[in-house]
Amino acid sequence: MDTSIWRPILYLIGFMAFAGVNAAWLGWAERKGAAHIQRRNGPKEVGPFGLWQPLADGIKLMTKQLLIPSGTDDILFRIAPILAMIPALTSMVVIPFSGNIQARPIDLSVLLIFALASIGMFAILLGGWASGNKYAVISAARVVSQSIAYEIPMLITVITIVMITGSMSLQDIAMSQQGGFWHWNIFRLEGGHFIYMWVGFLIYFICSVAETNRAPFDMAEAESELVAGYMTEYGSMGFGLFMMGEYLNIVVGACMTTILFLGGWGSPFGFMPGIWWFLIKIYILIFAIIWIRWTYPRTQIYKLLNLSWKILIPFSLVNLLVTAAFIKVF
Amino acid sequence: MSEYWNDIFGGTKSLLVGLGITAREFFKPVVTEQYPWEVPVMMPRFRGHIELVKNGETGRPNCIVCGMCMRNCPSGCITLTGKKPEGEKKKVLTKYELDFTKCSLCGSCIEGCNFNAIQFSKDYNLASTRKEDYIFDLLKRLEEQS
């Protein structure tokens, strides 16, 4: 591997740019998507199709005063939004965008990503707690119980994948699915462990939506109940960072789903694998997440926990056991 | 137990149906009116603030300063004065002021007027940051219109 000083710097700039562009324009994409689902136009005044809207929003957010309400825990209040961004950004380090575009191939990259995802939850917890606002505290408490409930089925499903591949490196997992969609984990036909893997995919996808606090699982910012949840007291760029963190988490979640189930950068027909396939897949997933958000009403915290404990966890456990049995038998 | 499976399968189906509906809507044209670029046409009976009606023959307002509109208004928005010029029988309107900040656009004034002297205008895009801008001098408005 090339160990010159340029490689990390190039990747740093590249990933920062990728993350920044995504965080900003996914907001635009979401507004536009929501608007068209609701038969409106959405942003359209700033630039062609309102494409420069994120810049305008960014300027507006940055020029606003960062207000720190009295009675808040000053330091935590400032740290929380930054903490919302960092784990998502760091996760980019180990994500293989294609066979050779990956900043650091780490053997335990799966583990690293999930560890970082849990830290992201702390940002919300801290932000909510430090705000000293009752709505924010309720929201923080909800986030924790939700995250715990959804990380379990998510990790169980990931273990299934790890068992099939026999590796915890994202690079290896993606590599093992190369060459046509029939090799992808979701449709995997060879090797005996087959057919029901789409159940695992669904479980994983639902969990990743819940992990990123997106509707219909947006218990944390349920605006009709908790005003804006943990973000209630945030304004200007503090709010902006939380929003960007949320979108980055979605991007990371979509990347993970793509690598674990949809063959990473592999092309569905077996030729021309490359980064474009990867990007196409993650944006389709992101669009699906936006689409889901603007279709359903919000669930309620107990229903959400019920879904996790009564449906997702049993199913993922059965999935794990059956897969293990198949691996043993064949 | 059957309820459990029902929830899972029936529920998933209902969710998919929902996704189908929003997906179809996504590709349909927008239905909203792009306001500043597209100006709505007001219905003939639209109630804007009131305005004076001009007499087609004389070119002067129809109003004979009877004061019925003023008395009929529930909120006291209308103030008017008139005087009898030398040598004429009828009073002539000298000032007709509408305090639009209080007006509820109910139309009592118009119904009270027996001389077809006031009507609803079709102005709707009124905006201002100052209260004084909503004290309309309708007589002046009538002059400006002609």
Place this chain on the structure above:
Amino acid sequence: MTAPIICREDEVFVLNLGPQHPATHGVLRVKLTMDGEYVVKAEPVLGYIHRMHEKMAEDRTFAQFMPNTARMDYLHALAYNHGYVLAVERAAGIEVPERAEYIRVITVELNRLTSHLLWWSAFLLDLGGFSPLLYAFDDREQILDLLERVTGSRLTYCYFRFGGVYNDIDDDFITGTRNFIKRLRSRLPRFYHDLVTKNIILIKRLKDIGFVSKEQCRKYGATGPLLRGSGVQFDVRKNEPYSVYPEFDFDIPVYEEGDSMARYMVRMDEIEQSMRIIEQALDKLPDGPVRAKVPKILKPAAGDYYAAVEAARGSFGCRLVCNGGKSPYRLKLRSPTFSNLSLFGEVAEGMLLADALAFMGSLDLVIPEIDR
């Protein structure tokens, strides 16, 4: 989900919901004593938008009070117009021409549709669903255009007059209304039922949540869909018929369950029934004048008069005490949501915050009407 509350005195806290809160749709304030996410005690605080409508009636003439009626329940303004003109007509002994009665019924029912559509969309917004709001507004906007065509305004109508209505409806309105009903009928199953009513998330959130019993309804004087969702068949249009309602064939939807889903279904069924009434009224619409000759200044004989109508949220009553003067001696307005809201404190006890707010949404509150 109502769990037994094991609450420790020192662990409860007070959550001040409102007067500015996205779920209260107006300036309602609810003082919630919470134990974690459970509501221990809920206490609605009213009066933020009190405008003394009843007192205002006492120093203006009967006709001058008309615009006020539209500003109480601004979502079903025409029913309030109707209740008030009915009371005054009873007091002054005014006969209303038949055509005017039909027009009244048509416009009131159209207005009821707008009210229910808006409730539906706002309720979904409370539950976190955004797109249904826009779909319902698309339909609602069509009705508003129709009503604007005849009444001249879009929200706070002042269209009824003593002895009739302000002006006649035209053929455009009639064909427009028929087309609209066709349109809503075709959209109801897809956009309302497939997308929302059958949605598992919605069902899970509404079923068995916010149970209101018949006794509670009776105790607090609840009316409207709330009462009908608790299994009591009471609708002023049927029970104490007024105007030309007896001439139409329509049903009163009643659900026995008493939960939020029942109230939801009552309203969805009422949309259908309102459309039936409008269609029949359009078919039977007689010719004739739309306004009886009525003296400009009314001076009803001294006495005590009462009229009630079925508004979208329950029965609106108007008690008029006259002393022979130009203005009412006393006007008492009974607004349905005031009684419906009084239930909230008792029913919300022990609920989760999210459920309590969903329950509040299912009550269909219009705050200016509560405070008057």
